[in-house]
Amino acid sequence: MLFNTTPFALFFLVVVAIHFALPARFRGWFLLAASYYFYMCWSIPYIGIIVAITLIDFVAGIAIENARGGTRRAYLAASICCNFGLLFAFKYAVFFTETLRLPATLHVPQWVLPVGISFHTFQAVSYTFDVYRGKVPAERNLGVYALYVAFFPQMVAGPIERPGNLIPQLHRPAPFNSARLISGLRTALWGLIKKTVVADLAATVVNSVYRNPAGYSGAMLWLAAGLFSVQIYCDFSGYSDIAVGTARILGYDLTINFRQPYFARSTAEFWRRWHISLSTWFRDYVYIPLGGKHVGGKHVGGNHGTAWRWCINIAVVFLLSGLWHGASLTFVAWGALHGAYILFGAWTRPLRTRLAAQCGLGEFPRIHAKVQIVVTNLLVTVAWVFFRAPDMTAAFTMLQRLMAPGFSGLAEAFTAGLPQFEMSFLLLAVPAVFGVEYLRQNPPLGLATAWERRGFRWPVYAAAVYTVVFFGVFNRMEFIYFQF
Amino acid sequence: MLAVLWLGFYVAWRNLPYVRSGAETVYAAKEAQEREGRLFPASVPPSRRVVVFGNSKVLTGFVPAVFDAAVFDTSAGGVFSVNMGKPDEAHFAKDIEFLARSHQLPSRILLTLPWSKTTPKPLLGDDASVVGRLFPFKRLPRDLILFSALAPRHGGFLNFYRFGETTVGQMEHDRGWYFIEGQSHYAGARLPDDFHLGSDRPNAVDDPAFVPAGAEFEQLNMLAERYQLHFYLVPSYHRTGELAPSPLFASTVAERMKGYPRFTVPGPNYFLFPPRYFSDPVHLNPQGARLYTQELARLIATGATLTGQGLP
Numbered sequence: 001m002l003f004n005t006t007p008f009a010l011f012f013l014v015v016v017a018i019h020f021a022l023p024a025r026f027r028g029w030f031l032l033a034a035s036y037y038f039y040m041c042w043s044i045p046y047i048g049i050i051v052a053i054t055l056i057d058f059v060a061g062i063a064i065e066n067a068r069g070g071t072r073r074a075y076l077a078a079s080i081c082c083n084f085g086l087l088f089a090f091k092y093a094v095f096f097t098e099t100l101r102l103p104a105t106l107h108v109p110q111w112v113l114p115v116g117i118s119f120h121t122f123q124a125v126s127y128t129f130d131v132y133r134g135k136v137p138a139e140r141n142l143g144v145y146a147l148y149v150a151f152f153p154q155m156v157a158g159p160i161e162r163p164g165n166l167i168p169q170l171h172r173p174a175p176f177n178s179a180r181l182i183s184g185l186r187t188a189l190w191g192l193i194k195k196t197v198v199a200d201l202a203a204t205v206v207n208s209v210y211r212n213p214a215g216y217s218g219a220m221l222w223l224a225a226g227l228f229s230v231q232i233y234c235d236f237s238g239y240s241d242i243a244v245g246t247a248r249i250l251g252y253d254l255t256i257n258f259r260q261p262y263f264a265r266s267t268a269e270f271w272r273r274w275h276i277s278l279s280t281w282f283r284d285y286v287y288i289p290l291g292g293k294h295v296g297g298k299h300v301g302g303n304h305g306t307a308w309r310w311c312i313n314i315a316v317v318f319l320l321s322g323l324w325h326g327a328s329l330t331f332v333a334w335g336a337l338h339g340a341y342i343l344f345g346a347w348t349r350p351l352r353t354r355l356a357a358q359c360g361l362g363e364f365p366r367i368h369a370k371v372q373i374v375v376t377n378l379l380v381t382v383a384w385v386f387f388r389a390p391d392m393t394a395a396f397t398m399l400q401r402l403m404a405p406g407f408s409g410l411a412e413a414f415t416a417g418l419p420q421f422e423m424s425f426l427l428l429a430v431p432a433v434f435g436v437e438y439l440r441q442n443p444p445l446g447l448a449t450a451w452e453r454r455g456f457r458w459p460v461y462a463a464a465v466y467t468v469v470f471f472g473v474f475n476r477m478e479f480i481y482f483q484f
Numbered sequence: 485m486l487a488v489l490w491l492g493f494y495v496a497w498r499n500l501p502y503v504r505s506g507a508e509t510v511y512a513a514k515e516a517q518e519r520e521g522r523l524f525p526a527s528v529p530p531s532r533r534v535v536v537f538g539n540s541k542v543l544t545g546f547v548p549a550v551f552d553a554a555v556f557d558t559s560a561g562g563v564f565s566v567n568m569g570k571p572d573e574a575h576f577a578k579d580i581e582f583l584a585r586s587h588q589l590p591s592r593i594l595l596t597l598p599w600s601k602t603t604p605k606p607l608l609g610d611d612a613s614v615v616g617r618l619f620p621f622k623r624l625p626r627d628l629i630l631f632s633a634l635a636p637r638h639g640g641f642l643n644f645y646r647f648g649e650t651t652v653g654q655m656e657h658d659r660g661w662y663f664i665e666g667q668s669h670y671a672g673a674r675l676p677d678d679f680h681l682g683s684d685r686p687n688a689v690d691d692p693a694f695v696p697a698g699a700e701f702e703q704l705n706m707l708a709e710r711y712q713l714h715f716y717l718v719p720s721y722h723r724t725g726e727l728a729p730s731p732l733f734a735s736t737v738a739e740r741m742k743g744y745p746r747f748t749v750p751g752p753n754y755f756l757f758p759p760r761y762f763s764d765p766v767h768l769n770p771q772g773a774r775l776y777t778q779e780l781a782r783l784i785a786t787g788a789t790l791t792g793q794g795l796p
Contacts, residue, residue: 006608006609006611006614007608010608078766208683209682210684211683212683212685213682215681215682215684216682220682263689419667420669421626421629421630448714458485459485462485462486462489465486465491466493469615469619469622469627470622470623470624471623471625471626472615474609474611474612474615475611475612
């Protein structure tokens with residue numbers, strides 16, 4: 001059941017109505033039943049994986065809390081092995097068998113990838129880690145813990161919640177609140193606009209070009225690469241907004257997953273703004289345990305040894321991040337490229353600072369910032385080529401042709417799958433969406449004051465609703481991150 | 485506020501039928517023709533009636549007058565054909581049921597679309613349809629913007645609006661054939677000879693689309709039996725270079741359809757025509773439409789000889 005479909009709208013209406021009609025003590029169980037139903041709309045047998053992960057980590061959490069010394073570590077290790085074992089079996093076994101060219105006699109079953117398995121596995125692992133570290137107490141209520149793993153607004157594509165944020169909320173179901181309803185609807189509506197009006201429209205052009213990159217001019221490939229940057233942001237942040245909005249209506253606050261990543265001034269900053277719940281997961285459970293930037297108690301730059309360790313830490317985090325997205329070399333390459341950007345960025349920082357000063361950019365910090373934003377977006381867009389391409393050959397074909405852009409082929413934009421009106425609309429909608437995002441984060445004083453007035457707010461809501469009606473695409477295009 | 489706006493948009497949409505794109509106006513007019521039982525003159529008996537169903541390719545590609553003239557010589561009494569191609573339409577069983585209820589059934593039906601690839605969805609499975617029913621004016625802003633952009637080139641708003649009205653009249657006169665002139669951005673509504681798109685696959689033969697399976701096919705087969713209809717699965721068309729040529733006879737499809745005597749496969753999966761016969765990358769111009777129709781007529785006539793199931 002996709003967020004951008006009629007069945008989900010009906011399902012959510014029914015869930016909200018029953019949820020608030022029930023006494024508070026039954027709401028959690030009802031939401032759990034609704035969440036399992038939501039998941040079973042994709043696959044009934046695979047609900048077994050969710051139940052297995054839930055039971056394993058529920059028991060592991062209590063066992064870790066009750067144990068002492070090395071036994072705690074053994075329970076943690078057992079829990080992690082079970083979680084990642086399931087993830088490996090379903091997502092990576094075939095990839096590693098093929099990549100490492102293991103003998104054909106080693107028969108590896110090819111299972112259909114359970115929807116959102118990477119998300120709920122990581123969420124479950126963060127729970128056992130946090131119990132082990134003593135950051136949260138082990139949960140003793142199985143219903144609450146099961147809902148933490150399976151809460152339907154975020155179970156298939158995040159945000160990846162931390163137990164410290166979500167579990168306490170699940171213990172205290174909030175009463176109905178009209179302000180939360182309006183705020184939740186507003187957030188979900190904005191997510192729906194990004195998904196149906198921009199992402200799904202851009203997808204038509206992107207799919208058409210990526211299907212046959214050799215058939216298009218360099219300019220057209222740049223357009224498609226840029227549109228994919230837009231598509232993936234609007235698709236994923238749109239999903240996250242709908243998740244946050246629907247959860248807020250039900251009385252729960254989820255983690256904010258995006259903070260205008262395309263306004264970042266460096267790739268390091270990009271990762272502090274993009275898919276925040278995943279990047280902070282890797283920070284807290286991989287990067288810092290590996291030593292982070294302060295390897296061996298010394299800050300990077302102290303000596304060559306610690307600098308190399310830091311490079312390795314960054315490389316490990318980004319390779320794992322790439323692999324998390326998918327069992328394919330293209331995702332690994334995408335992660336590796338981002339790791340390289342971070343390392344190269346850190347290495348060249350003094351040089352770039354000197355260069356900016358020599359060019360006079362230091363005198364104009366706003367222009368300097370814009371230059372940095374443009375460069376960061378170029379780097380990110382190039383990296384997305386690996387993320388989107390079906391294989392490495394297609395990615396390299398695309399990159400090769402991107403090097404010879406020219407503008408003669410741009411007319412192809414109007415014959416690349418979208419009618420002329422829709423293509424023109426898309427080219428206008430993209431800056432409009434980013435403009436609105438910017439204004440939402442940084443409202444000028446006049447706008448903030450006007451927003452307080454219902455006479456201003458409600459027409460904007462009506463315009464937003466009719467924007468979806470008039471320009472939305474309703475052909476059930478899946479969210480990109482569902483495949484992970 | 486949402487309800488008031490809904491009402492306002494609805495009233496505007498109902499009262500300005502000819503600001504819609506030509507294809508959409510034509511779609512609505514064809515639905516009205518069907519509803520009002522105006523497809524065939526009463527003097528034409530069912531045995532002489534032919535209907536061709538399909539999407540916008542059929543709408544722009546099949547000229548009934550040309551077809552009738554081309555098959556007349558090979559048959560006694562001639563035929564009276566109607567083009568029921570509608571933009572973005574892929575399901576015809578409901579149309580045929582409707583024609584049966586309003587006593588407008590033909591005896592022969594030409595189909596071009598792969599029903600098995602586009603099984604009709606239940607209402608809740610088709611969000612576009614749900615939105616379309618809740619907001620029938622969904623395309624109004626798009627239509628108004630395009631209308632405003634095109635009107636100056638057609639002698640102003642009033643003239644362009646009247647032009648829409650005339651277009652429908654012309655389409656009805658041409659028995660459903662409609663040339664989508666507004667979609668062509670090429671001189672003389674003709675693509676240049678070297679025209680190609682990045683998405684073209686000149687080395688790929690398109691997979692034969694007709695498979696006797698799926699809810700739509702079952703329904704068509706049932707209707708064929710019940711009303712003694714005969715279906716011809718005729719080729720669609722593409723640009724030369726868009727795909728590799730199809731084998732001259734779609735033997736794979738014909739083989740699959742062997743157990744269904746009310747379905748005939750008279751030719752290839754698709755025809756290829758040079759770009760000059762196209763007004764845009766997908767649709768034929770009037771010259772191309774005549775050529776395509778003549779090719780179809782030739783196929784049907786040959787099919788008559790080959791299978792004994794040709795037109796009367």
